Amino acid sequence: MSHASQAARPRVGVPWLGTLSVLLAITLLFSGRDSSAQSESKNSEAPVRIASNVAWTEETLAIISRGDAFRGLLLARRCNHCHGEEGFSSVPAFPNLAGEDRLSFWKQMQDFRSGKRTSPVMQGIAEGFSGRDSADLAAYYAMLPTASDAQDNRTFPQAMKGPSRASMAIRLIVFGDGQRGIPPCQSCHGPVSYVKGAPPLATQNGNYLELQLEHFSTGNRANDINVRMRSIARQLTTEERTAISQFYGAGMGPGVNSR
Amino acid sequence: MKKKIGFVAAMVLVGLALLSTRYYMVDLPVWHFLGGGNGPDPVTLHLQGEFVESNLGAAEGPPGSLTVRMIAQQFVFVPQCIVVPAGVPITFRITSADAVHKLSFLGTNSGLTAVPGAVTEATFTFAKPGEFKIPCHEFCGAGHYAMRGHLDVVPRDQFASMLPGERRTCEPR
Numbered sequence: 519m520s521h522a523s524q525a526a527r528p529r530v531g532v533p534w535l536g537t538l539s540v541l542l543a544i545t546l547l548f549s550g551r552d553s554s555a556q557s558e559s560k561n562s563e564a565p566v567r568i569a570s571n572v573a574w575t576e577e578t579l580a581i582i583s584r585g586d587a588f589r590g591l592l593l594a595r596r597c598n599h600c601h602g603e604e605g606f607s608s609v610p611a612f613p614n615l616a617g618e619d620r621l622s623f624w625k626q627m628q629d630f631r632s633g634k635r636t637s638p639v640m641q642g643i644a645e646g647f648s649g650r651d652s653a654d655l656a657a658y659y660a661m662l663p664t665a666s667d668a669q670d671n672r673t674f675p676q677a678m679k680g681p682s683r684a685s686m687a688i689r690l691i692v693f694g695d696g697q698r699g700i701p702p703c704q705s706c707h708g709p710v711s712y713v714k715g716a717p718p719l720a721t722q723n724g725n726y727l728e729l730q731l732e733h734f735s736t737g738n739r740a741n742d743i744n745v746r747m748r749s750i751a752r753q754l755t756t757e758e759r760t761a762i763s764q765f766y767g768a769g770m771g772p773g774v775n776s777r
Numbered sequence: 778m779k780k781k782i783g784f785v786a787a788m789v790l791v792g793l794a795l796l797s798t799r800y801y802m803v804d805l806p807v808w809h810f811l812g813g814g815n816g817p818d819p820v821t822l823h824l825q826g827e828f829v830e831s832n833l834g835a836a837e838g839p840p841g842s843l844t845v846r847m848i849a850q851q852f853v854f855v856p857q858c859i860v861v862p863a864g865v866p867i868t869f870r871i872t873s874a875d876a877v878h879k880l881s882f883l884g885t886n887s888g889l890t891a892v893p894g895a896v897t898e899a900t901f902t903f904a905k906p907g908e909f910k911i912p913c914h915e916f917c918g919a920g921h922y923a924m925r926g927h928l929d930v931v932p933r934d935q936f937a938s939m940l941p942g943e944r945r946t947c948e949p950r
Contacts (some may be wrong), residue, residue, distance in 0.1 A: 523788050537785055537788045537789065537792070541788070541789075541792035541795075564922065565831060566829050566831050566832070567830055567831040568823060568824060568829060568830075569823050569828065569830055570823065571824070573820050573821045573823070574820045575820055575821065592787055693923070694920060694923035695923065696922055696923040696925055697925075698925075699853065699854070699857055699924065699926060700923060701851075701852035701853065701920030701923040701924060701926065702919070702923060703921055704919070705851075705852060705918065705919035705920030705923075706851065706852070706920065710919045711918055711919040711920075713851055713854035713875075743823050743874075744822060744823050744848050744855055744874050745833070745855045745856075746849055746850060746853055746855070746864065748855045748858070749855055749857050749948070750853060751950050752948060753857075753949070
């Protein structure tokens with residue numbers, strides 16, 4: 519019996535291969551053109567606009583990960599006046615830097631240097647820091663604790679303006695709005711999941727966030743890679759932008775002290 | 778002999794099923810993955826190539842047709858709102874900046890997959906004017922369920938009378 523089946527094997531194999539090769543040929547025939555090889559026709563009307571010179575390549579990530587927190591501590595003296603000794607600003611329109619995401623911090627510094635993000639104050643200051651300095655500062659600020667400190671002159675948890683909007687804010691932060699294509703804030707800014715370059719918002723000043731959302735929606739700030747934040751901020755109403763910002767600014771956002 | 782015929786028939790059926798799956802749903806050339814990724818690098822899409830932000834949206838393609846370039850990323854399609862004329866072949870060229878996403882036109886059975894490092898191209902003709910939601914149809918992360926674009930199919934005459942900026946995307950400005 520076994521002898522017979524061994525003898526039969528080569529004959530069984532032929533139609534097998536034949537069928538397979540015919541199918542493969544048909545698949546290749548029907549699979550159309552190689553779309554990458556097509557010439558890149560450009561929309562000639564619009565000049566090429568590049569949002570940010572930063573890309574999350576291996577080299578970039580390596581530069582940021584080599585940041586030295588101690589060197590950052592010494593460099594941070596230049597930042598203390600506005601961003602606070604403990605990384606918490608005493609002016610609600612300035613961002614808090616304590617617990618800031620390293621990639622996010624580094625990218626913003628590079629964008630200020632290259633003018634991709636405009637700010638009359640920060641552009642001048644960022645020019646004084648090299649890529650390595652920014653990585654050191656990023657390491658330092660990422661290390662700072664975000665726990666509250668009564669001794670510190672910080673504005674951070676501020677009573678929410680218009681607390682009636684809290685439910686609107688929670689809905690957008692936690693669930694987003696699928697009908698309009700607005701993803702939830704916490705799916706990129708944490709604590710549910712993180713996307714490269716998205717800063718944590720849980721300990722950020724409300725007024726600063728509100729200003730940035732407004733700038734994103736009008737296009738005044740346009741340094742987000744692949745138009746991500748602009749697409750979202752454009753769809754939010756003014757009231758929703760205020761609600762989300764003030765909610766985070768009151769320290770009520772998800773993920774407080776979680777990083 | 779009977780077994781053999783049955784087996785070959787089964788293989789042919791499976792092959793045909795695979796073909797139809799590829800044709801209607803996946804739309805990626807098979808050899809795309811054999812040569813080892815010649816598509817754009819997903820992390821530098823915004824720096825060079827055809828997916829820089831000023832080149833996204835609808836543009837004139839080959840004569841009599843339109844090319845729409847899109848990026849799918851966690852968790853938005855860019856541009857999020859596209860407007861196209863009815864009865865004109867529309868070539869979609871999409872890629873992904875991070876995970877695998879799938880763009881499906883709700884209410885039709887067409888869709889295409891956005892793969893990081895590859896450009897997916899497919900041509901559709903929308904016969905009648907209408908509005909389509911474009912939900913992401915492939916789980917891509919925490920915000921997947923809220924990832925949704927919008928496709929607006931307008932009559933040809935109306936499309937022709939629109940300003941160039943309005944023709945590229947229908948996002949609020």
